[in-house]
Amino acid sequence: MNLLMTFIQKAIGQGVAILFGATGEIVTEKSGNLNLGIPGIMYMGGIAGLMGAFFYENGKENPNGFVGFLIAILCTLAASAFGGLIYSFLTITLRANQNVVGLSLTTFGVGFGNFFGGSISKLAGGVGQISVQTTAAAFRAKIPVLSEIPVLGDLLFSYGFLTYLSVVAAICMTWFLKRTRSGLNLRAVGESPATADAAGINVSRYKYIATVTGAAIAGLGGLYFVMEYLGGTWSNNGFGDRGWLAIALVILALWNPARAIWGSFLFGGLYILYIYLPGLSRATQELCKMLPYVVTIIVLIITSKRNKQENQPPASLGNAYFREER
Amino acid sequence: MSKEVKEPLVRMTKRDTIGTAKAWGIRLAAVLLSLVVAGLVIVAITKQNPIQVYLGIVDGAVGTNRRAWVTVRETLALLCIAIGLTPAFKMKFWNIGAEGQILMGGTATAALMIYAGDALPNWLLLVLIFIASAAAGLIWGLIPAVFKAYFNTNETLFTLMLNYVAMQIVTFCIVFWENPAGSNTVGIIGAAGQKGWFPSLFGNIYGLNVVIVLILTLGMYIYMKYSKQGYEIAVVGESQNTARYAGINVKRVIIRTMMISGGICGLAGSLIVSGASHTISTSTAGGRGFTAIIVAWMSKFNPFAMILVSAFLVFMQQGAIQVASQFGLNENASDIITGILLFFLIGCEFFINYKLELRKNRKEGK
Numbered sequence: 179m180n181l182l183m184t185f186i187q188k189a190i191g192q193g194v195a196i197l198f199g200a201t202g203e204i205v206t207e208k209s210g211n212l213n214l215g216i217p218g219i220m221y222m223g224g225i226a227g228l229m230g231a232f233f234y235e236n237g238k239e240n241p242n243g244f245v246g247f248l249i250a251i252l253c254t255l256a257a258s259a260f261g262g263l264i265y266s267f268l269t270i271t272l273r274a275n276q277n278v279v280g281l282s283l284t285t286f287g288v289g290f291g292n293f294f295g296g297s298i299s300k301l302a303g304g305v306g307q308i309s310v311q312t313t314a315a316a317f318r319a320k321i322p323v324l325s326e327i328p329v330l331g332d333l334l335f336s337y338g339f340l341t342y343l344s345v346v347a348a349i350c351m352t353w354f355l356k357r358t359r360s361g362l363n364l365r366a367v368g369e370s371p372a373t374a375d376a377a378g379i380n381v382s383r384y385k386y387i388a389t390v391t392g393a394a395i396a397g398l399g400g401l402y403f404v405m406e407y408l409g410g411t412w413s414n415n416g417f418g419d420r421g422w423l424a425i426a427l428v429i430l431a432l433w434n435p436a437r438a439i440w441g442s443f444l445f446g447g448l449y450i451l452y453i454y455l456p457g458l459s460r461a462t463q464e465l466c467k468m469l470p471y472v473v474t475i476i477v478l479i480i481t482s483k484r485n486k487q488e489n490q491p492p493a494s495l496g497n498a499y500f501r502e503e504r
Numbered sequence: 505m506s507k508e509v510k511e512p513l514v515r516m517t518k519r520d521t522i523g524t525a526k527a528w529g530i531r532l533a534a535v536l537l538s539l540v541v542a543g544l545v546i547v548a549i550t551k552q553n554p555i556q557v558y559l560g561i562v563d564g565a566v567g568t569n570r571r572a573w574v575t576v577r578e579t580l581a582l583l584c585i586a587i588g589l590t591p592a593f594k595m596k597f598w599n600i601g602a603e604g605q606i607l608m609g610g611t612a613t614a615a616l617m618i619y620a621g622d623a624l625p626n627w628l629l630l631v632l633i634f635i636a637s638a639a640a641g642l643i644w645g646l647i648p649a650v651f652k653a654y655f656n657t658n659e660t661l662f663t664l665m666l667n668y669v670a671m672q673i674v675t676f677c678i679v680f681w682e683n684p685a686g687s688n689t690v691g692i693i694g695a696a697g698q699k700g701w702f703p704s705l706f707g708n709i710y711g712l713n714v715v716i717v718l719i720l721t722l723g724m725y726i727y728m729k730y731s732k733q734g735y736e737i738a739v740v741g742e743s744q745n746t747a748r749y750a751g752i753n754v755k756r757v758i759i760r761t762m763m764i765s766g767g768i769c770g771l772a773g774s775l776i777v778s779g780a781s782h783t784i785s786t787s788t789a790g791g792r793g794f795t796a797i798i799v800a801w802m803s804k805f806n807p808f809a810m811i812l813v814s815a816f817l818v819f820m821q822q823g824a825i826q827v828a829s830q831f832g833l834n835e836n837a838s839d840i841i842t843g844i845l846l847f848f849l850i851g852c853e854f855f856i857n858y859k860l861e862l863r864k865n866r867k868e869g870k
């Protein structure tokens with residue numbers, strides 16, 4: 179029972195970063211932009227938040243956790259939105275190929291994260307390992323009273339702010355896409371930009387806003403990882419392939435952020451299952467780590483085979499829109 | 505209709521054609537601009553004289569005989585992968601699984617080096633390595649192609665996921681191959697007898713790499729340009745409906761092309777493992793599968809342009825690694841530099857395809 183509790187908690191902990199990434203990518207893809215730069219953007223978001231908090235804590239005698247918290251979030255949003263802006267400018271204004279731009283952005287972003295993560299202490303004058311305990315503590319603060327409840331408290335109320343924000347963001351985005359006029363317009367842009375354009379929707383503006391917002395949301399996943407998961411420090415390539423898993427989750431969730439919530443916890447569970455399965459040798463553990471990817475491949479095959487209308491990606495996904503080229 | 509029509513400040517029109525010289529001029533301008541920006545970034549971080557930074561890059565890439573050959577070796581590996589990706593991308597099959605195909609080829613190579621290294625003469629071993637690595641990459645390319653052909657499964661994400669499956673297969677094998685025990689790395693394979701290593705050719709240890717990759721480059725150029733299959737690939741890439749109408753068996757073309765693409769990427773794995781690093785790890789591919797996509801795309805699938813683009817990228821990467829280590833910074837600086845270069849190179853294509861026209865101050869109404 180105790181083991182199961184820890185497993186669920188850890189699975190959720192693994193899932194949150196993926197959920198942020200997937201929510202951001204869904205919003206982006208709904209505008210018809212397949213942003214393969216999300217993994218890089220998540221690195222950029224993570225390191226920017228960490229650097230912001232680091233310079234704040236280093237410069238202040240008695241750093242205030244709450245101020246560090248705000249600075250970290252702002253830096254993350256700014257850096258990841260900047261990543262989204264590079265992507266938008268190249269694909270929307272300069273009409274470059276989306277996959278090529280996305281992959282370059284991932285190369286850039288991962289390098290950006292690892293470079294500053296590895297060199298920040300040297301650039302700041304050799305202070306050794308970076309750690310931002312005060313800010314990280316603020317990110318890790320549990321809900322005061324509710325988390326004391328046995329079992330239920332551990333299961334539901336023992337997480338930091340960003341965990342709840344990830345779920346709220348996913349639900350809000352589902353609501354936005356399905357229930358608002360702007361959401362409808364955005365989906366129209368992703369399905370058929372020419373029709374949307376004829377209906378008087380500013381296609382470029384929708385694409386820009388959706389991509390930049392999506393990138394900002396995804397960046398929070400990186401921040402979650404460095405602050406709440408790692409406790410305010412950086413390890414090179416520590417974030418690993420979670421960004422790609424986020425893109426995979428978009429398919430598992432069939433372009434619905436609310437469905438990505440349980441999907442992300444499932445992915446998180448699969449990601450760490452090898453630790454909890456008894457009787458695995460080192461070699462079989464490695465095979466067990468394949469699970470999230472294999473499950474994604476199976477879902478991919480099944481959805482393509484069933485070919486249901488409502489489960490398909492946005493029709494214009496991956497194509498740039500040229501008004502004069504119809 | 506006397507109401508003044510608001511004309512935007514800048515408007516773009518599509519160019520019909522552009523002279524080769526002008527197109528390359530624009531590309532050259534983009535390269536220069538990217539060098540300036542990349543230089544500024546390095547200067548901002550290291551606070552050094554920019555001239556010195558550029559000299560450091562040149563020194564790092566080709567400063568000594570050994571460094572120059574490392575640059576050549578890395579260029580060849582990147583070029584080989586880009587050559588492998590060319591037919592797939594020409595067919596508009598987004599094979600972003602080159603990483604996995606390289607790793608599978610590398611794993612097959614390492615397996616042969618470890619298990620058959622002492623039993624066979626070196627030439628036979630090398631022949632087996634080429635066959636096995638190409639076969640391993642071929643299988644890894646075949647799987648998504650079959651699903652794409654029959655169920656129209658999204659190949660971008662399928663091949664991407666296969667990368668990570670391949671990575672786990674490598675870590676699985678490392679458990680059995682690790683040397684020394686407990687290190688979780690394979691170490692240099694066959695260091696004593698150099699079994700399964702590429703032999704020196706023309707007095708150079710990377711001679712065989714050069715020969716193999718140049719043959720592949722030339723072969724791919726001829727295959728894409730003059731063979732019937734190459735033409736079929738181009739037609740399928742432009743429009744599957746047209747291809748079907750013309751009587752081309754689209755399923756067969758997709759599967760066959762991905763077998764070629766995966767096979768060459770697998771061969772690149774043997775080039776890296778047997779011809780360069782002599783070891784295997786999850787970072788054997790090291791992101792080159794992704795960079796090669798950009799190389800192939802930027803070169804418009806022209807194998808000779810690929811030589812230039814990959815040489816330029818590797819030159820800057822090796823230089824940046826050297827500059828970074830000189831200033832005690834982390835080697836990931838080279839990824840940032842690569843990223844900046846790519847953004848400019850990708851962005852400049854717009855100016856080749858489109859022409860910007862400034863608003864003219866016209867008094868008379870339309």
